[in-house]
Amino acid sequence: MIAKANSDSPLPRGTLERISYIKQxxxxxxxxxxxxxxxxxxxxxxxxxxxxxxxxxxxxxxxLAHVNRNETGRVPMQSAGKVKFE
Incomplete structure (x- = not known):
């Protein structure tokens, strides 16, 4: 049985139904x-x-916020340099 989703939720009904199914x-x-x-x-x-x-x-x-999840945290990163395999 799929649980009843909160009708006051800001999420679309289809999303709520899928999350309810996942929860089950x-x-x-x-x-x-x-x-x-x-x-x-x-x-x-x-x-x-x-x-x-x-x-x-x-x-x-x-x-569930639809944001660009591939954005960096704006932390400068430096390459560790070449990795030497022997």
Whole structure:
């Protein structure tokens, strides 16, 4: 069953439905990982589940902001130079 999304959310309905579906799948995957005793996977899946819930409730919309994610942090970077393989 797909959870009902917050109707006051600034996110489009289609986005809310997809995130709700992802949240449902994360819950199922978390159970599989728990059965297999893959603790790190359980932790990561539960973190993603929590984030999906926050997105649906409107607590966290910044991770869905459509910005250019390839922009640098404007920190000057210098090349380490040539790497010599022997």
């Amino acid at each position: 799948m994360l819950a199922e995957l978390s159970q599989v990982a728990r059965t297999e005793r893959a603790e790190l996977l359980v932790y990561l899946l539960e973190m993603a589940f929590t984030e999906a819930g926050d997105l649906l409730s409107g607590k966290s919309v910044t991770s």
